[in-house]
């Protein structure tokens with residue numbers, strides 16, 4: 001907020017189509033709820049956007065996509081940042097907080113292909129594009145014959161690489177394709193029990209300065225309680241597994257009345273070992289449930305798998 005007569009909120013955002021869509025989504029919701037408010041976008045290129053051909057795990061992970069945005073807020077060049085929750089590191093820098101979690105879009109992964117109608121119809125040895133260790137380990141467990149090939153870049157880049165014939169199929173979050181108005185690209189929604197999503201997948205979160213009550217007040221109208229419970233439950237599991245950046249970990253929570261059920265998965269990269277478990281409890285115990293499920297997974301051998309993954 002820079003001007004007391006004309007309230008203004010500046011959104012720091014990456015320039016990818018999906019990031020811009022999410023920033024406009026928040027801008028529109030804020031302006032609808034608060035007609036006196038002006039919301040401006042501050043687009044910026046992050047380090048993560050510039051390094052497109054190196055596997056994420058090797059360049060230091062997802063933090064690269066949010067750091068510039070966070071610095072802009074801390075330096076008061078912007079007021080908030082809008083993130084895909086699954087790209088937000090579990091811890092926040094001093095002075096910043098995750099304030100708002102908006103209503104979740106479809107959390108599932110999507111099977112995308114120009115030649116095949118569904119996952120089961122892929123022939124022996126077909127090439128599947130994904131750079132996500134979580135997707136890789138689960139696909140290899142389901143179909144050890146498939147060949148996983150690295151696939152980086154924003155959603156449109158990934159679709160172009162598929163269309164160029166570099167892959168028989170690719171796996172993308174359904175939410176990204178729906179938001180970018182390409183639902184027809186989704187040949188099959190992969191059930192969460194078949195391919196457990198990433199923590200936070202499909203949800204948008206808003207980060208801002210911890211000490212900024214005026215902004216907090218404006219943001220409150222965008223909050224979605226059930227999504228918050230689900231996403232914080234999932235994130236608590238990842239945090240307890242120390243699953244900071246690129247990890248073969250799935251986490252998915254659903255709410256039924258006052259009960260939340262969390263399913264978790266840790267897999268070895270070749271898919272030869274997959275450890276899954278679930279817990280159910282009261283919705284006001286979500287984060288404790290996440291921590292508990294992480295302990296159960298570790299006790300069942302996830303500790304050995306993760307040690308092996310982090311070693312490389």
Ligand SMILES: NCc1[nH]cc(CCC(=O)O)c1CC(=O)O
Pocket residue numbers: 084085086087155171172173174175176200201202203204
């Ligand atoms: N890792 C990139 C990323 N971050 C968020 C989404 C999709 C939208 C979402 O999960 O909110 C995507 C693309 C993908 O995984 O296909």
